[in-house]
Amino acid sequence: MSQALLEGVKFDEKGLVCAIAQDAKTLRVLMVAWMNAEALRKTAETGFAHYYSRSRQKQWMKGEESGHTQKVHELRLDCDGDAVVMLIEQAGGIACHTGRESCFYRVWREGAWQVVDAVLKDETAIYGKTQA
Template sequence: MWLDDVKWDEAGLVPAIAQDAASGRILMMAWMDRTALQLTAETGIAHYFSRSRQRLWKKGEESGHSQLVHELRLDCDGDVVVLQIEQAGGIACHTGRESCFYRVLQDGQWRAVDPVLKDPTAIYHKE
């Protein structure tokens, strides 16, 4: 089975990089377990495994910012997955930015260079 070609780490996870299919920009990195990768392939919607919550999650389940997967790629070593995606709402990061990679090293400090597109408190509603 194709899932057996993935080299899962000792926790049963593989790094997954979400890349905008149109622009090529890296939007985020998360982890997938076997179930997340299988669901992603079957549904065409990105699913990940949250290490902090220790559970499967569908990207956008709280924010509405789901990821439509155009293509899945496995690297040469079999230990990293890249998802070519279309990002709903144009926001991949929980900080309300397009990308989680919004900080640039400048003069020995990490500086935020991308704007917040939407206030995170308006995206995530605590119940």
């Protein structure tokens, strides 16, 4: 499976591909992250989203610390092979490390970025500390 899975995926010069997590029911984009080949394989094998953290330089499974896992219902590859979309079920309804449903909680209105989504759970309650 792993070789066929990687066929057609165009990883960038750092070995990464853009990964978009989208709610399977509402179709709202919840987050964008990066995957290397190992993360993509683990996602396909386990049925839960795995990513590669560029800042921490390590592999991680979404929700390993917070409990907010992402069960993957479908993996899609775009026409250029340089982006993956996952239709997911978000555990706890929180995808963003800020405690919001989505990482896309700011909207450009009246000349400024305005926060439009409420914090569902404080970061310190999720992680025990503020995330960078």
